[in-house]
Amino acid sequence: MEGGEQAQNKQIVLRGFIVGTPKETDMELKVGKAKMKVVEGSRSVLIKNLYLSCDPYMRGRMREYYQSYIPPFLPGSVIEGFGVSKVVDSDHPNFKAGDLVSGLTGWEEFTLIAKAEQLRKIQSEDIPLSYHVGLLGMPGFTAYAGFYEVCSPKKGEYVFVSAASGAVGQLVGQLAKLHGCYVVGSAGTKQKVDLLKNKLGFDEAFNYKEEPDLDVALKRCFPQGIDVYFDNVGGAMLDAVLVNMRLHGRIAVCGMVSQQSISDTEGIHNLFMLITRRVRMQGFLQSDYLHLFPQFVDKIIDYYKQGKIVYIEDMNDGLESAPAAFVGLFSGKNIGKQVIRVASE
Structure with missing residues (x-):
């Protein structure tokens, strides 16, 4: 794509700090623009989000007074969570266009990752890609x-x-x-x-x-x-x-x-x-245990391929479905791991 080209970028934004049980109206869908090329020398990575994870811990980040291990979301900002994505453009030596990655990303179609170290490259294996926000995430x-x-x-x-x-x-x-x-x-x-x-x-x-x-x-x-x-x-x-x-x-x-x-x-x-x-x-x-992650991946993939474990997902389609999927976590609507499919692989 040309350096100045932009694409539509749907985003889920937190409207304000939440008190009590979250509601769909606490979040809203906005449409912005994303530049399709990263700045040379920035070492940043532009990714297209494929699958997003809905997790209960995210509720804490929607609270105004939140003393924890990760900062709260700010009203008006794009919600952040774990995802599986494809690299669109990269100025980082460890990533190239077409790579599949997992890590913290935005609840949006395209995310510019300034700190590419937070991404983990997904190696090719015979396991559903969405499992990298669940079973292998x-x-x-x-x-x-x-x-x-x-x-x-x-x-x-x-x-x-x-x-x-x-x-x-x-x-x-x-x-x-x-x-x-x-x-x-x-x-x-x-x-x-x-x-x-x-x-x-x-x-x-x-x-x-x-x-x-x-x-x-x-x-x-x-x-x-x-x-x-x-x-x-x-x-x-x-x-x-x-x-x-x-x-x-x-x-x-x-x-x-x-x-x-x-x-x-x-x-x-x-x-x-x-x-x-x-x-x-x-x-x-x-x-606390990230040093064990390679061991974990090897063991769980082995168990999965042998049929010793199964994993159940509750898949919602479209970024628009994310607020309802998230709210459903707190009333037990999901059966298994709640995932949002944003785009096809």
């Missing part, structure tokens, strides 16, 4: 690092996973089964519970929305108690799990989706069990 690596490094599992242990049919939970459960553990998951619909037991290989699963007493539900599934809890929801579920932990159990605190849209988060009443049962509870980020 941040959620998959979160499951891998959290389960093996934080949970320190042992064969034969009793493992509980909340939000078990989601992007992270579905892989945690399958890794735990491959490790020789007894695995139970919770989810919010009968369809998801059936999926956990019949497709993902969980030993047992229950619909937390149909359980009047979570403590009773956990005792039914774990009469001998829980060794490992992979927590994706926090709140009442975490409180109930604490009184069902076994001696020297481990809790990996991955996410707290039940608390993401609450101004005054719920307190936890059973923390004393950490002392009496000598339980280790640890929060973590997948970025």
